[in-house]
Amino acid sequence: MSELLGLIFSPWTEKARWALDVRRVPYTFRHYQPMIGEPALRVKLRQLTGRISVPVLTTDDGRVIADSADIARWADGRGDGPTLFPAEHEAAIARFIDLSERAMNAGRALSLSRMLGDDEALSDMVPAPIRRTLGPLASRLGAFGIRRTLRKYDGHTADLDAHRRALVDALEEIRAALAAKAQPDGAPKTLLGGFTFADITVSQALAGVLPPAELRLSPAGRRGFTDPELRERYADLLAWRDALYRAFRTS
Template sequence: MTELLGLVFSPWTEKARWALDVRGVPYTFRHYQPLVGEPALRVKLRRLTGRVSVPVLTADDGRVLADSADIARWADGRGAGPTLFPAEHEAEIARLIDLSERALAAGRARALSRMLADDEALAEMAPRPIRRAHVALAARLGGLGVRRTLRKYGGHEDGAEAHLRTMLAALDELRATLARSSPPGDGPRTLLGRFTFADIAMSQVLVNVAPPAALKLGAASRRSFSDPDLRDRYADLIAWRDELYRAFRTS
């Protein structure tokens, strides 16, 4: 069976899972363990050097896909359900995917920087047996992992203000695109007048503003991924995201 390797709290993994689920494509989900799982991941991707990350899908035909949008396109050719990449909207979907990626990278840098100041959140990043045995050690290990992630993906050196500007620009564009879209006959408003992968991609930007209730995060980690100022400023977008989940994220 098709296997998806990912992180349950990652918005990139959620983009891939949502696409697979909404198309009704059967798959097995396997949780990726950073550091410990990296050697096997490199073998799977045939990439012995350079950066590797999840989600990674191993299809039942042997194909290996290592990008959430590529996984969604693969899912769009299988199963049933809403067409995620309608041909008439290809250019706009590509634009919104790119916007989502830039905003998610900025949001990750901001959230992980907040996490570095929260030992309880850092401890939640460590494996549960270590947390149970030694909370202080778990926090130190979590800190090592968070710093490694910041170095791995870069961008943190751009500074908090640059990341905030990226987030604000993406959220303002999301609001403007929604305002331009056709009102729905029923259900939530969508970015292109119908549910597509653009909605999935852009809804994930809000993970770093107010994580959805369905996201599996510890209380302290949820605190690190939340931004009270942006949450109040973009309450309308959070409400849109939550309505989108209720309408299209049933699996």
């Protein structure tokens, strides 16, 4: 059986899991431990230097796929369920993937930066056995890991104002795209006239505003990934995201 390596609280991992689930492709899930698991992941990817990340799917025939959209494309050729990448919508889906990536990258930077001021959230980022051993010092290890992640994706300095503008701009684009769509009877709007990977990827753009309930975060971690001002400002988008989950998130 195929194995998906990912982070249980990551919207990138959620995109891959949703695609596999909605296509009813069997797989096992294994939680990735940042820093601790990096050497083995580098061996799996055959990449000894440079930036690496999860999710990573190892297929039942030994292929290694290291990108959410590529994992979804692989799933679309297997199982059954909604077609995630209809040929006539390839260009539009690519644009929505880019839009969601901009929002998710900005949301990650903003959320992790907020968490640096929350010792409980920092401690919760540390695996439980290590957290119990370190006690109050666990928050320091959590802060080290978060700063390492911020450097990994943003360099040594992060322009939080720029990230916030990028997130807001992306959310406004999503709002405009949905406003142009008709409301089907008894179902949530979809971006391309039917449920596709565009809906999966765009729904995760809201993870840095308010994570979906399906992402496994501690109360402190969920607090760190929630932006109260944007949560109120984009309540309509959050309602759309939650309706999409109820209609199409099968597991």
